[in-house]
Amino acid sequence: MNSHVEMEHHRGVLIVRLSGELDHHAADFVRMDMDEAIMRGQVSHLVLSLKHLQFMDSSGLGVILGRYKLIHSKGGKMVVCDATAPVKRLLEMSGLFKIMPLYDDESTALSDLEVAL
Amino acid sequence: MTNSKAGNFMNVQFAARSENESFARVVVAAFVSRLDPTMDELNDLKTVVSEAVTNCIIHGYDSDPEGIVTISASLDNETVHLTIEDQGRGIEDLELAQQPLYTSKPELERSGMGFTIMENFMDEFEVTSEPGHGTSISMKKTIVSKKALYN
Numbered sequence: 667m668n669s670h671v672e673m674e675h676h677r678g679v680l681i682v683r684l685s686g687e688l689d690h691h692a693a694d695f696v697r698m699d700m701d702e703a704i705m706r707g708q709v710s711h712l713v714l715s716l717k718h719l720q721f722m723d724s725s726g727l728g729v730i731l732g733r734y735k736l737i738h739s740k741g742g743k744m745v746v747c748d749a750t751a752p753v754k755r756l757l758e759m760s761g762l763f764k765i766m767p768l769y770d771d772e773s774t775a776l777s778d779l780e781v782a783l
Numbered sequence: 784m785t786n787s788k789a790g791n792f793m794n795v796q797f798a799a800r801s802e803n804e805s806f807a808r809v810v811v812a813a814f815v816s817r818l819d820p821t822m823d824e825l826n827d828l829k830t831v832v833s834e835a836v837t838n839c840i841i842h843g844y845d846s847d848p849e850g851i852v853t854i855s856a857s858l859d860n861e862t863v864h865l866t867i868e869d870q871g872r873g874i875e876d877l878e879l880a881q882q883p884l885y886t887s888k889p890e891l892e893r894s895g896m897g898f899t900i901m902e903n904f905m906d907e908f909e910v911t912s913e914p915g916h917g918t919s920i921s922m923k924k925t926i927v928s929k930k931a932l933y934n
Contacts, residue, residue: 690837691801697892721808721826723833727894752826759903760896 671699678710679779681772685718688726697729701736710742713775717748727760734766747775791817792857799840799850799869807836807854814856815863818926827904828863828924834897835867835920841888843871843918861926865905868919874912881910 669692672683680703688696703709712733716722730746737744747769749757757763769775793814797803808829815828836852844850855866874880880887881902886895902908907923 687805689801689804689833690841691804693892721829721833723830723837724894724896724900725833725837727896728892731894732892752823752830756830756900759900760894 669696671696673699673703675707675709676776677780678708679713679776680704680707680709680711681713681715681776683715683718685720687721688719688729689721689723690725693725693729697732700729700733704733704736704740709737710740711779712737712742712744713772713779714744714746715748715772716746716750716753717771719750719753722753722756724756724760727756727762730757730762730766743779745769745775745779747772790857790859792855794853794855796851796853798848799844799846799852800848801837801840801846803852804833804836804840807852808832811854811856811865815858815926818858818861818863820926824924824926828865831901831904831922832865832867834901835865835922838897838920839867839869839871839918841891841893842874843869845872863924863926865922865924866919867922868917870917873914873916873918874910875914877910877912 669684669686669688674681682700684696714730734744745767748771749768769778795810797806811832812825812829839852840846850869850871853868857864879885881898883899884895886893901922905922905924909921910918912918
């Protein structure tokens with residue numbers, strides 16, 4: 667497997683840190699890992715850290731949009747942070763920032779979400 | 784430095800399995816590396832290869848690993864020509880398929896951005912398809928890093 671998902675619960679916020687490559691092959695594993703954590707835990711909001719994601723294509727966009735819909739349907743917010751330049755370009759092209767804010771790092775994302783809690 | 788890059792080419796065929804997507808990206812990146820592309824250019828090429836190969840697997844062959852994906856690449860001075868094709872089901876409505884955000888497989892959480900990304904990341908992009916016979920995507924990109932260095 668060429669993609670890794672590290673997760674941490676922090677006061678109702680699920681922090682997901684992706685690393686490696688998020689393509690069609692990795693998408694199913696990442697999707698299952700994230701959905702399991704979202705459904706099992708007391709998750710209100712989701713912070714997706716892309717700091718260590720080395721590669722992403724439109725399959726990754728699909729995973730992000732799918733998790734957005736899931737969190738949104740539960741009344742929560744999803745934000746992304748720490749996107750590298752190429753990943754950011756892809757997110758911009760897809761119009762993702764119209765529905766999901768981008769933060770510089772995890773702590774700014776968290777403090778903004780906790781204000782909204 | 785002598786310029787004897789014209790005429791260089793490579794062809795590779797592999798099983799339509801998702802684990803080969805990273806292989807496809809790496810093999811094209813390695814072939815193009817002699818043009819000394821920037822990180823951004825390399826990332827663009829890897830992304831379009833990933834999009835095209837994923838399309839072959841998911842849409843061309845409906846995830847049947849018996850399918851074969853073919854990548855042909857050639858270098859013409861600083862220009863990379865890429866052709867990525869399958870002999871799968873083909874595309875009925877090419878215009879619709881190229882609409883941003885359109886996907887024929889929303890149940891698979893596809894974003895519908897594949898063709899849009901390929902068009903944006905490459906200088907030239909053309910898709911030909913014959914229903915029942917397969918789809919071929921031809922693309923070109925000129926690697927500008929060296930020119931920029933010399934100017």
